[in-house]
Amino acid sequence: MLTWWRHQPLEVKIAGQCAPVLAGVKPSNMLVLENKHIRDVVRTLEGTGLSRRCLYAGNEKNIWLLYRKAALEEIVFRKEEREFLEQQGYADDCLEQMLVRLGQRFREYRKTQDIPFPHEMGVFLGYPMADVKGFIKYGGKNYLYSGYWKVYENVEERKQLFESYEQVRSVFVQEAEKGKNLWEITSEWQCMTA
Template identity: 75%
Template sequence: MLTWWYHEPLEVKIANQCAPVLAGVKPSNMLVLENKHIRDVVRVLEGTGLSWRCLYAGEEKNIWLLYRKEAMEETVLGKEQMLFLREWGYEEDTLERMLMKFSQRFRQYRKDKNLPFPHEMGVFLGYPMADVKGFIKYEGKNYLYCGYWKVYENVEERKELFRTYEEIRKVFVEEARKGKNLWQITMEWQYVSA
């Protein structure tokens, strides 16, 4: 166990895992936190413009989905994404209903690893469809590059995107370590990048 990580402030942990979402350049991200933080997540995220859903409450850690609702709707309700999700059994027509179904499937998978992996996760995380489909086709192997996800097409474009994500992550973590609230960092970022 990484003891330094365990003692980092909650704001730093969230910034480290979800800065691109906080900055508004990625629609969503997974957040893994120790159970001791379950009540503080809502308080810390207030004012950031993010929505959240606890996907899985484990014995030691919880897995959250943090997202920007409008960006997530734009991503998930796209034509190619909807066709893909329909193939995976999603007949729902609203983001909220789709997230309820995804949460249920994710929880079931976490409890029983014999169930199929919920590959639709990549769609909900805003990954390019080529990479989602490549991951399924090659069973997570034969990828061309691995960064924030496994890349199967457009490597240079993805590398540039990952560099942007990493730069944002460094800024958000540094500011959080200085004691700033996530909403302050988010507002400052939006002001500077506008």
């Protein structure tokens, strides 16, 4: 499976990792790509409505956050999420500055691993606060279910959400494998679901 994935076109790799955000059913996704794709990411995402931020540039791979700006702002500025992020040192009122801080914290973690993983990343990925806080409280253990993230409450609701993510992923990957570019797939999806 990993060998298959490595040799796929960039559109298939992005669709496989980020279909829920491409489809607009999730505010953001992480994208891990080989360094050779740095310049192609911008071109490949044109017309999709997604913003991007490289959180980490390693020797072999880069880790990106792909996001829909309005959807992510809605999440990070909700009362509970905002209070949590302020406790983690995110005092800015600007999403871009918050993402700069997230990138700094993530790079520090990756570089030394002397600091704890920035678990606030879950907020930026659109995870429910109960699951972010549960993961922190229990150190990633004692979860009730594991899918796109570890679930600490509302298991049936999360299972349905994960299933919808998988359905979207399947459609986007199939269409990308047919040679369609991401903006075409995203546009067709929006027309189908409007």
